[in-house]
Amino acid sequence: MQAPTSTSDVHAAGPRWQLTQIDFARIDVDNVRARDDLFLLVCSASFVESGTDTYTRNLVTYFAQDAEFGAWLQQRWEPEELQHGRALRAYFERVWPEYDWQRAYDGFFDEYARLCVVDALEPTRGQELVARCIVETGTTTYYQALADLCGEPVLAELASRIRNDEVGHYKQFYRQFLKYRDREGLRRAHVAAAIWRRVAELRRSDADIALRHAAQLRGLDAAFAPRELYARLATLYPVELAVRMALKPLRLRAGMQRWAERPLGAVMRHWLQ
Numbered sequence: 001m002q003a004p005t006s007t008s009d010v011h012a013a014g015p016r017w018q019l020t021q022i023d024f025a026r027i028d029v030d031n032v033r034a035r036d037d038l039f040l041l042v043c044s045a046s047f048v049e050s051g052t053d054t055y056t057r058n059l060v061t062y063f064a065q066d067a068e069f070g071a072w073l074q075q076r077w078e079p080e081e082l083q084h085g086r087a088l089r090a091y092f093e094r095v096w097p098e099y100d101w102q103r104a105y106d107g108f109f110d111e112y113a114r115l116c117v118v119d120a121l122e123p124t125r126g127q128e129l130v131a132r133c134i135v136e137t138g139t140t141t142y143y144q145a146l147a148d149l150c151g152e153p154v155l156a157e158l159a160s161r162i163r164n165d166e167v168g169h170y171k172q173f174y175r176q177f178l179k180y181r182d183r184e185g186l187r188r189a190h191v192a193a194a195i196w197r198r199v200a201e202l203r204r205s206d207a208d209i210a211l212r213h214a215a216q217l218r219g220l221d222a223a224f225a226p227r228e229l230y231a232r233l234a235t236l237y238p239v240e241l242a243v244r245m246a247l248k249p250l251r252l253r254a255g256m257q258r259w260a261e262r263p264l265g266a267v268m269r270h271w272l273q
């Protein structure tokens with residue numbers, strides 16, 4: 001992925017696509033209904049995306065002195081993340097109307113909101129932007145894997161649209177990171193520390209809570225569900241893309257980047273097993 005150079009994205013308001021563009025009537029409901037994996041992946045993703053506004057508020061507060069970036073967070077990033085939640089919920093309720101999504105979401109949110117406090121942000125704004133790049137790396141690669149795994153055209157289209165939004169978020173967070181990196185005089189060690197903290201966090205955070213609540217809703221053994229699912233996702237997970245995006249804020253020279261990609265890719269494949 002190339003470093004973004006455009007600044008026009010900052011001023012655009014609202015999501016880049018609308019829910020009405022998704023033809024939910026085309027879903028092959030009979031085929032999808034029986035699949036526990038899609039139940040868990042769609043349901044847990046809808047929980048995490050729907051809870052985004054709590055985090056957005058924290059970020060907007062953190063970047064309150066930055067009018068331009070704050071406006072982008074409120075007018076582009078938050079509406080898109082919330083639309084992701086609405087779209088995934090609409091898909092879920094179309095296929096599994098008998099489940100009480102709202103009740104399960106409330107249970108998820110109760111637990112999730114306790115983790116989502118301003119104190120959990122990185123010590124500097126530049127480092128927080130590195131952390132946001134890692135989160136968007138996680139979502140980009142998750143939806144790419146979901147699009148490849150699902151075998152259902154409407155969900156594949158939805159996951160691809162969301163994936164493209166997450167790439168756009170990554171690019172904006174990365175561009176803002178470059179600005180704050182210069183402003184704060186961030187060194188590579190600071191960037192590496194922020195990457196490391198957020199990657200460690202990804203393994204035990206909101207996605208796990210969401211998956212546990214989704215599994216409970218389906219009446220599945222929560223301990224069983226992630227292991228089975230991660231094994232399936234691991235076969236399709238775009239490891240090279242994840243490593244490339246995660247390392248980008250370090251701004252390594254090309255040779256150094258290639259040298260670092262291999263062992264990190266191996267570590268990530270090991271995690272996914």
Ligand SMILES: [Fe+2]
Binds near residue numbers: 080084162
């Ligand atoms: Fe999202």
Ligand SMILES: [Fe+2]
Binds near residue numbers: 136139
């Ligand atoms: Fe995003």
